[in-house]
Amino acid sequence: MTTFTPDARAIWDQVPEAMRTKLLDSGFCSHCLATRHFALDEAEIRGKxxxxxxxxxxxGHRVVRLVEI
Ligand SMILES: [Zn+2]
Incomplete structure (x- = not known):
């Protein structure tokens, strides 16, 4: 179950598949202290x-990956 804000959804829909895979493979987990693949649950706009x-x-720790838009 994913929860996206409408504006985040609109941007994510424009991200090419290969780029999405790359982004979801490069989250930084503050528990593992390493770059990990993560399962996307939510997306929102934070500033830019x-x-x-x-x-x-x-x-299973929470991972937040910020992407410049
Ligand atoms: Zn982890």
């Missing part, structure tokens, strides 16, 4: 960034 929020694929 798209914030992708999900769970670390290794430990």
């Amino acid at each position: 960034d798209l914030a992708l929020i999900g769970k670390c694929g290794t430990c």
Whole structure:
């Protein structure tokens, strides 16, 4: 179940598939202290960034990946 704000959804819909995969493979997990793949749960706009929020694929900790837009 993913929860996107409408403006975040509109931007995410324009991101090419290959780029999406790359972004979801490059979240920084503050629990693993490493770059991890994460499962996307939410997206929202934070200032000039798209914030992708999900769970670390290794430990399940919350991961936030900011993308400049
Ligand atoms: Zn982790």
